[in-house]
Amino acid sequence: MSGGKTIVITGAGFSGTLLAINLLRQPDVRVILIERDGARLARGTAYGASCPEHLLNVRTSNMSAYPDDPGHFQRWIGEEGDRDGGIRFVQRSTYGRYLAEELAANAQRAGADRLRIIVGEAVTADRRDPAGFDVTLGDGATIACDILVLAQGNLPPADIPELSALGEGLYHADPWGRDWLTGLAATDHVLLLGTGLTAVDAILSLDRAGFRGKVTALSRRGLKPQAHLDSGPCTERTDRPPVDGSLLVRHVRQRAQDIGWHAAVDELRPHMQDLWRRLDAQAQRRFLRHLRPYWDIHRHRIAPSVARRLQDWMDEGRLDFEAGKLVGALAHRDRAVVEWRVRGREERRRIDVARIVNCTGPQGDISACPDALLRHLCARGTIRPDVHRLGIDVDRFGRAVGSDGAPRPDLYAVGPLTKGEAWEIVAVPDIRRQVWDIARALSHAHWVGGEGL
Helix, strand or coil, X not given: CCXXXXXXXXXXXXXXXXXXXXXXXXXXXXXXEEECCHHHCCCHHHHCCCCCCCECCCCHHHCCCCCCCCCHHHHHCCCCCCCCCCCCCCEHHHHHXXXXXXXXXXXXXXXXXXXXXXXXXXXXXXXXXXXXXXXXXCCCCEEEECEEEECCCCCCCCCCHHHCCCCECCEECCCCCCHHHCCCCCCCEEEEECCCHHHHHXXXXXXXXXXXXXXXXXXXXXXXXCECCCCCCCCCCCCCCCCCHHHHHHHHHHHHHHHCHHHHHHHHHHHHHHHHHHCCXXXXXXXXXXXXXXXXXXXXXXXXXXHHHHHHHHHCCCEEEEEEEEEEEEEECCEEEEEEEXXXXXXXXXXXXXXXEECCCCCCCCCCCCCHHHHHHHHHCCCCECCCCCCECECCCCEEECCCCCEEEEEEECHHHXXXXXXXXXXXXXXXHHHHHHHHHHCCHHHHCCCCC
């Protein structure tokens, strides 16, 4: 292939892989996909899960890789149309295989010279004159590109200072590692810091490993994700609610009474990005402080079968969800003595645990994250954190904003890193639309289709 842009994508999880797929569907674009972990190519953390109990949190009917072909994934797994109402929740590893196969198929159709995959880590990116970047890998190799897209996905959890004094083996910062699952006895107690989807995955991993001991999941509010209904709900697209702020909360509560909370949340979802963008920074901050935890557990649900398994553990007295704040932890022989304060009270409790696992979810402060490329770009002022430090500051079109406040026409970010601008940008349906739009803009396909007129 001669001519055309060269686009480097750093990160080959869902966001980066799907952007590459969409770019390969357009003409005159070369794609270089860089992924530090070859085993997670086209899978990332979410869809590289090896535990069969790790299921998708979205029904198969809404998991197509293509916004212009909504039934594609269902056909790929052998389902015809919508026979089951889109209820089925398949293994996440199956979805990872789907993405990998789609990447390979689109690369083959586009031509052998359109896609290059590099297993390595991008550590720096410096500007070229007049545009573009020289991206340097960990082994010293340099790659020139016209456009750079940051697709690192969810960053690892932030470190917890209160646990810094614990010895190796007691505290595990990586909930996706396998080492913390080994060597546990039936009488052991495991503490999960966090009660969201990551904690649910950790519980399922313990279940799969045959753990018969006790688990305590601790977060500030002790809220656990809610379950999807066994069937539906099927909601028709509705107009954007005519109210904002606190009135919107009342509106959703009333709708929940009228049609059930599942449907009330689902009909709001298509409008969330627009509603978020209409709020000023102060109003967004109030949402994050007061409403975010409740939105998250109702919006990001778990499969009904997973909810039933968690309930079995709770009924057996093996699982507790607790609300409180971690005070500290001390190592005592081969155990950690953990102290936490009960939410809303001065009462303090202590428990002896064999493992502490950080399930607090991804951090968002790119200036303090372990990713070398993001730290480098942030230090240079090429990118900056968004106002809430949820990720990278970008404009409405996904262009990264530098320290001077100007968007970069040759630097983009996609996926969860853009949460500060879009808010609802962590699930497949939202990212699918985002990368579709960016791919068409980068290849000027939106002008061909008349979208830019």
